[in-house]
Amino acid sequence: MTNASEDFKFTLKVMIDEKKKKVLFAESDCQFVDILLSFLTLPMGRIVKVLNDHFGQKAPAIGSLTNLYHSLACADNADFVSNDAKNLLLNPRSPFEVECGMLKLSLTDFQPTKYFHCGPCSFGTHSVSIYYDQADCLIHTVYGRTTTTTDEPKKVAKAAFEGVFAADRASFIISDDLRIFPSAMGIFQIASVLGIANMDKAESIDVNIGLKEILTLLKLCFISATPLADLVLNKTSLALAPEPKTLVNHTEFQEKLGSKKMVLKMVVQKSKCKLLYALAEDDFVEFLFSLLIIPLGGVGHLLAGKTCIKGIDILQRSVADLADKYFKSPSMKNRLMKPSLVHGSVFENYILPLDQQCMTRDELRKFKFSSLKFPKGQGRYLARPIAYMVMDDLTMNPLCIHSTISFLREKNIPMSDVEEVEVQVGLKEALCILKAALTSTSVLTDALLNSVLIKKREIKTGFKELIGTGFVYTEASLTSTSHLSDSLLTQNSNKRVKQEV
Incomplete structure (x- = not known):
């Protein structure tokens, strides 16, 4: 975040009911709506990092993704194909970096793109990688020592009436729960939609919005049913109980033909039908880490707008409901609804149905890009096959037999009361894990084990009826x-x- 962003403030006009201490709605030009829409462009790992950096110990936990991020940060660098492979996950890039650089207030602290190119050789064009600290070369059979250059993204100064995501000069009404309406709807229709019976006691106030307020609003999106009201009235929100968790019973996405399923061994205490931990191989661990690179809008797309986080679902629905003319372009609306992943960040056998961002013409013209997105690792984040002990809240550590024995001993659980449940994880199960990770601290139980136990009870019931x-x-x-x-x-x-x- 630049100093310019930290110093910039703008005024938001808010209608409140002073007697009821309630925010009725806010009126804004495209500036504030652009910032709200920018929330959807942030990768989940970036959101965790931004909130932790700003709020410290007071940062809200985002389901189990916060634990997952901390486990990644504590992981041994030697477990990854390179330091930059780990950094890519810890500091995931957004496919909207250029647009976010145009915002007056930006939450992103993305660094200039680093280009790693091969050493001097007789070939006219350098082979370049923008993800890892090595690049393959058409001339060299081995990697030469790499040098780096930086390419500072050009920031285009925007006038107050110019939009980045929203259309120029557009004006909007924003409800206390972040529903967005075009002002052209008119006050009577908007009042009807928002359930405002009368506005006799309504009072207009000006609220200064700066970087601190935007960060607070982002935090409130995950813990409050009325984030704008809590921001304006300076309420101290208690953590909002997430909406009732439901598994992904139906998805419009189809699993890729011949796609390989991941295998997870869940260690269960038989007497209590309780998950103790899971034994995961590297492919499942890479899948979990990859959840951190998905933009918030991509999460909403994968879960059909049903993330169980009310503020995020409403914001996503507003984008879908707004007509194309209220966006910078129809393609901008489509990109926000279904954002791509940054080019080169997707590992081999990636299971979720999100596209990768295409390289720009300028980038393709300027460099010959390295064909190896993941040097040494054949499309992997992790350097070698390694088993992990994954807890229900996605805390994880490399598997150690001694530590598992100590774990059972500390819990006073005999080996005779323990068994392994082997579960295959395909697209449907992966979406269930993503959904549970947003709100739950018992992800593997909610997403996988409960359905296994239900099937077991159904089989047992059918068995009794048969005999x-x-x-x-x-x-x-x-x-x-x-x-x-x-x-x-x-x-x-x-x-x-x-x-x-």
């Missing part, structure tokens, strides 16, 4: 349906023998 009442059977194992089949065949065989006798 008949009063039948004693051996309980099937969670880990394999073959145990159930074997039990069923054995009991039927025994029953036939008794009948023959």
Whole structure:
């Protein structure tokens, strides 16, 4: 965040009901709406970082993504293909960096793009990578020592009436829960939509908005049902209970043909049907880390606007409901609704259906880009196959047998009360994990284990109905349906023998 952004302030006109201490709505030009829309362009990892940097220990936890970010920060650099691979995840870039650089108030502190190019050689054009500290070369069979240059994004000064995401000179009405309406709707229709019976007691006040207020508003989007009202009236919000969690039962996205499923071993305490931890291989860990690079608008797109975070869902719905003419261009609306991931940040076998950003003509004309997005790692973040111990709240550490034994001993859980449940994670399960990670601190239970336990109960109920009442059977194992089949065949065989006798 630049000093210019820190010093800049503008005035927001707000209508309040002084008697009820309630914000009715705010009236704004494109400046304030641009900033609201910029929230959707921020990657989840960047949001966690910005809130932690500004609010410190008072920063709200965003579900389990905050724990995931801290686990990433504490991970050994040697586990990654390069330091820049880890930095890419800790400081994820936005596909809207150019646009965010034009905002009068920007939450982004993106650094100028670094270009890593190969050493001097006889080939006319340098081979360049913008993601990692090495680049492959058409001449050299091995990587030469790299040098770096920086390319400062050009910031275009915008007049007050010029929009970045919103159309120039457009004016808007913003409700206390961040619904956005064009002023052209008229006061009577807007009052009807917002449920305002009368405005006899309404009073107009001017509110100065600077960087501090915008950061507070971003925080309130995750913890308040009425973020604008809480900001204007300086309320101290208690953490908002998320909307009831529902799994992703239906998705419009189709899994890629032949896509490989990830395997997760969930270690469960049998007596309590409680998840203790999960054993994850590197592909699942890379998937979890990749959640941090998804822009907030991309999360809304993947979950069909049902993130269970009210403020974010309403903001996303406002973008969908506004006509194209209120945006800088129709393509801008589409980009906000379905943002791409920054070019080169997606690892091999990425499971979520988000596109990668295309390189600009200027970039393609200026450089020959390295074909290796992930040097040494064949499209990976992690340098080597490594198993992790993942907790329900997405806290994770490299797997150590000694630490797992100590964990069970501390919990006073005997080995006989523990079993492994093997779960395959495809697109549907990945979306469930993303949704749970936004609001829950029991992600793996909510997204995966509960459905496994429900299926187990359904199988057990069907088993009883099939055999008949009063039948004693051996309980099937969670880990394999073959145990159930074997039990069923054995009991039927025994029953036939008794009948023959």
